[in-house]
Amino acid sequence: MQKYLLKLILLFSFISTYNSQQNFDSLFNIWKNTSFSDSIRLRALNSIIWDKYMFLDPDSALHYSQLQYNFLLKNNLTNKIGDAINNRASAFYYKGFFKESLNDYHKCLEWSLKNNDLELINGSYINLSAIYNLLGNYDEAFHYNQKSFQLIDKKKDSAQLAHNYFNSASIYTNTKKFNDAIEFYLKALSLSKEKNNTNLSCMILGHIGGVLIKQKKYSDALIYFQKKLELAQSINNSKYISSSYTSLGEVYKLLEDYELAIKYLYLSIDLNRNFHISIDNEANYNYLYQIYKALGDQLNALKMFELYTYIKDSINLNENFNESIRLEEKRKYNEIKYRDSIVNHQKMIYNTQRIKQKEKESNFLLLIILLFIIFSILLISRLLVIRRQKKVIEKQRQTTIEKNKELERLSIVVSETENVILILDPMGNVQWVNDSFVRLNNLTLNQLIEQRGENITTISNNRNMAEILKKCSQSRKPFRYDALNITDQGLRVWESSTITPIFDQKGRLKNFIIIDTDITKQKDAEDLISQKNKDITDSINYAKRLQNAILPSLDYLNKLLPNSFIYFHPKSIVSGDFYWVESFDHKVFFAVADCTGHGVPGAMVSVICSNVLSKAFLEEKITQPDKILNRARELVVERFAKSGDDIHDGMDISLCCYNEKSGLIEWSGANNPLWIIRNNNMLLEEFVPDKQPIGMYSNKRLFTNHKIKLNKGDQIFLFSDGFADQFGGKSSKKYKSANFKKFLLSIFEKPMDQQKKLLSKEFDSWKGDLEQIDDVCVMGVRI
Numbered sequence: 001m002q003k004y005l006l007k008l009i010l011l012f013s014f015i016s017t018y019n020s021q022q023n024f025d026s027l028f029n030i031w032k033n034t035s036f037s038d039s040i041r042l043r044a045l046n047s048i049i050w051d052k053y054m055f056l057d058p059d060s061a062l063h064y065s066q067l068q069y070n071f072l073l074k075n076n077l078t079n080k081i082g083d084a085i086n087n088r089a090s091a092f093y094y095k096g097f098f099k100e101s102l103n104d105y106h107k108c109l110e111w112s113l114k115n116n117d118l119e120l121i122n123g124s125y126i127n128l129s130a131i132y133n134l135l136g137n138y139d140e141a142f143h144y145n146q147k148s149f150q151l152i153d154k155k156k157d158s159a160q161l162a163h164n165y166f167n168s169a170s171i172y173t174n175t176k177k178f179n180d181a182i183e184f185y186l187k188a189l190s191l192s193k194e195k196n197n198t199n200l201s202c203m204i205l206g207h208i209g210g211v212l213i214k215q216k217k218y219s220d221a222l223i224y225f226q227k228k229l230e231l232a233q234s235i236n237n238s239k240y241i242s243s244s245y246t247s248l249g250e251v252y253k254l255l256e257d258y259e260l261a262i263k264y265l266y267l268s269i270d271l272n273r274n275f276h277i278s279i280d281n282e283a284n285y286n287y288l289y290q291i292y293k294a295l296g297d298q299l300n301a302l303k304m305f306e307l308y309t310y311i312k313d314s315i316n317l318n319e320n321f322n323e324s325i326r327l328e329e330k331r332k333y334n335e336i337k338y339r340d341s342i343v344n345h346q347k348m349i350y351n352t353q354r355i356k357q358k359e360k361e362s363n364f365l366l367l368i369i370l371l372f373i374i375f376s377i378l379l380i381s382r383l384l385v386i387r388r389q390k391k392v393i394e395k396q397r398q399t400t401i402e403k404n405k406e407l408e409r410l411s412i413v414v415s416e417t418e419n420v421i422l423i424l425d426p427m428g429n430v431q432w433v434n435d436s437f438v439r440l441n442n443l444t445l446n447q448l449i450e451q452r453g454e455n456i457t458t459i460s461n462n463r464n465m466a467e468i469l470k471k472c473s474q475s476r477k478p479f480r481y482d483a484l485n486i487t488d489q490g491l492r493v494w495e496s497s498t499i500t501p502i503f504d505q506k507g508r509l510k511n512f513i514i515i516d517t518d519i520t521k522q523k524d525a526e527d528l529i530s531q532k533n534k535d536i537t538d539s540i541n542y543a544k545r546l547q548n549a550i551l552p553s554l555d556y557l558n559k560l561l562p563n564s565f566i567y568f569h570p571k572s573i574v575s576g577d578f579y580w581v582e583s584f585d586h587k588v589f590f591a592v593a594d595c596t597g598h599g600v601p602g603a604m605v606s607v608i609c610s611n612v613l614s615k616a617f618l619e620e621k622i623t624q625p626d627k628i629l630n631r632a633r634e635l636v637v638e639r640f641a642k643s644g645d646d647i648h649d650g651m652d653i654s655l656c657c658y659n660e661k662s663g664l665i666e667w668s669g670a671n672n673p674l675w676i677i678r679n680n681n682m683l684l685e686e687f688v689p690d691k692q693p694i695g696m697y698s699n700k701r702l703f704t705n706h707k708i709k710l711n712k713g714d715q716i717f718l719f720s721d722g723f724a725d726q727f728g729g730k731s732s733k734k735y736k737s738a739n740f741k742k743f744l745l746s747i748f749e750k751p752m753d754q755q756k757k758l759l760s761k762e763f764d765s766w767k768g769d770l771e772q773i774d775d776v777c778v779m780g781v782r783i
Helices: 024-032 038-053 058-074 078-095 098-114 118-135 138-151 158-174 178-194 198-214 218-235 238-254 258-274 278-295 298-416 435-441 445-452 465-475 520-550 554-560 599-619 625-641 737-747 752-767
Strands: 420-424 430-433 479-486 492-503 509-518 564-569 577-584 587-595 650-659 664-670 674-677 684-687 706-709 715-719 776-782
Touching: 024 038, 038 058, 038 078, 058 078, 078 098, 078 118, 098 118, 118 138, 118 158, 138 158, 158 178, 158 198, 178 198, 198 218, 198 238, 218 238, 238 258, 238 278, 258 278, 278 298, 420 435, 430 445, 465 479, 465 492, 465 509, 492 520, 520 599, 554 564, 554 577, 564 577, 564 752, 577 599, 577 776, 587 599, 587 715, 587 776, 599 625, 599 650, 625 650, 625 664, 650 715, 674 737, 684 737, 737 752, 752 776
Parallel strands: none
Antiparallel strands: 420 430, 420 509, 479 492, 492 509, 564 776, 577 587, 587 650, 650 664, 664 706, 674 684, 674 715, 715 776
C-alpha cells in the first residue's frame, strides 16, 4: 500500500531512488515490447513512474501516468484504472498542482468504492487526509483519517495503523490539541518499535519533542530529543543525528543553559558541513544569533546573523525559482488542456453529423424489422400464454403438496409440544385445544365447555380477557400477559399467555390463537431474587444508619461553624467520603476525607479512618493538623496490618484548624488541596497538599503544616474529587477542577445555604442521565 501514501507528507521513510539498483532501460524495453503480457508491461510501467520519475521528475511521472490510464481504457482493463488515477493524482501533487491532485484523489476514492478495492480505498482515505491537513482543512483531514481507522484490521495491519496514528497526531498538532497529538504519537511510536522501524521511531521522538516545546514542557522535550539522538547514533543516521543536535540546542536555549545549547548547535553545524548540507544550518545559526545576543556577545551575534541571513536568502531564492518554474509548467499544462478541448469539440461535431446520417439510413431498415418483430411477438405471445398456464397449474399442484406436508408437520408440533394451545373463533369461543391442555388440566374440550362454558372470558382467570381480545383485534398485534392458574390437583401454575389475532386475505378477523407457556420456575426464581435483594438493601440501609452515627449532625456543624454548609451526595446508599468536625480551646477542627472506594467497601474504610482521627485528637490530645495526619496514618497502617494481608486502602484528606481569637488557620492535606476565596479581591488561592495518602505508602514522609491568615468574609472550601471527576455535559467529559473553581467564584457572594443548593443543581445538571461515578462531599466555611 506504500505507493498510495503521500510519502512527502507522511514522512514515514526516506525516499530511496532505485537508479543504482534497477536497469530502467530494461523496464522501458519491457513496456514497449507487446510480446509480454499486459500485466507484466503495466508492472514495468508502474516501476518507471514511481521509482524513476515520481519524486525527481513529476512531469514525466504525469506523462506516463496518463499513458497508463489511456492504455487501460483502450484495452478495457478497467480493474486497474484506480491505480492509474492514483498515480496521476500523486504526480499532480509533486508538481504542486494541488487542486488537480485533490480532484484525482476523489476520483480514485470513487472508483475504489465502486469496485470494492479495500487497499485502494484505504490509500485514498490516507492521501485525502494528508493533503487536506497540508492545506489547513483539518475537519476534512480528520474525517478521512477516521474512515481509514474504521477500515483497517488493527490486529493484523499494524504498519498501516502506525500511519493513521501519525496522521492523527499531525492533525491534532496543527489544531493545537497537543495532549491528543502526544497520545497518538506515542501509539505510533509503540508500533514502530514493535516493527523495529528505527527511522520512523527517530522521527516520532522528534515530533513529540516539538509538541512538548509548544506546551513549554522543556524538560520533557529534552528527554525525547535525547532518546532520538541515541537511536539515530545506533543506526548512524547523520540526518537524524544533526536534527537531534539542533533540537537539543533549541531546548537548552529555552532553558537558558547557553553553554550546552552552543555545544549542540555547533555539533549539528559540523556534521552538516561534513555531509555538505549547509541549508540545514539555517536554524542553527538563528539560535546561535539569539544566544550570543542574549549573552551580550555582539561580535559573534552579528556573525551568526549574517550566516543565518545568507542561508535564508539562498533558500528563498531557490524557492522563488522553483515556484516560477512550477507556474510556467502549470500554464503550459492548461494551454495543452485547452487545445485538446478544442480538438475534442471539433471531433464531437463531426461525429454528431455522421451519427445523424447513419440514423436516417437505418430508420427505413428498422421499420421493416419492426413490422417483422410485431408479427413474431404476436405469435410468440400466444405460445407463452399457453406455457404460463401450464406452469401456473403445476405450481398450484406443488403448492398444495407443500402445504399438506407443512400442515402435517405443524400437526405433529402442536400435538407434541408442552405448551398449551387454544384456537378461538372471532367471538372468543373455544374451538380447539391441544393434547398439552388436556394433560395439564385433566379436561377435554367437551368437559371444559360443560364445566366452565365455551367462551374464553368465562374460562380464563384473567378478568380483563374481553378487553384484551378487543385490544388485539383493534391493534392487529399479539398481546402477552402472565396469569396464575390452580389445577384440579390444587397446584399453583404460572402461565405466560400470548394471544395472536388471525386475519384472512380481506382483513377480516378469522381466529384467535392462545399459546400458554409454563413459567412457574421462572416466577419462583424471581420471588427468591426479590427477597434476597430486599434483605441486602435492608442490610445496607442499616449500615447507612451506622455511618450516619459517626458523621457530625448538621446542628453540631452549625453550632461550631455557623456560617457554613456541607454538600454530601454519596454514589450509593453508603459512602466512602465523610466529613469530620471537633472543637477544643477556642479552636474548631474540620475536615473532608475521601476513602478508598465507594459504596459498602468505602463506607467500611470511612468508619476506620473517622475513628483514627477521633482517637488522635480526642484520646491522644494531638491538636496540630500535620501531627494529627501523621498519627492517623500510623493508626490506619497498624489496623490493616493486623489482617495479615497487604492492604493499601486509606484516605485522602484536607484538615483545618481555625483559631477564632487570632483569625489564623492551620492546615495540612493528604492529596486533597485547600481553596480559599479572598473577600477583598475575589481571587481563589490554592494550597497544594502533600502527595501521599493516609495509609500504606512506599515513599512516605512527614506531612506539612501550613499557617494562613484569614480576613473577615474569606471563604474556605474543602472537598473530595467526586464533583470534579463527574462525567457529563454535552460531550460526556469530566467536569474538571478548572470549571469547579469558576463555579465556586460565581456563587461566592451568595448565602451559604443558597451556595449548597446551587452546587446540587450544578452537579445534577452536569451529570444529566449519566451514572454518578463517585461519592461527592463539599464543605464551605465563611469567616
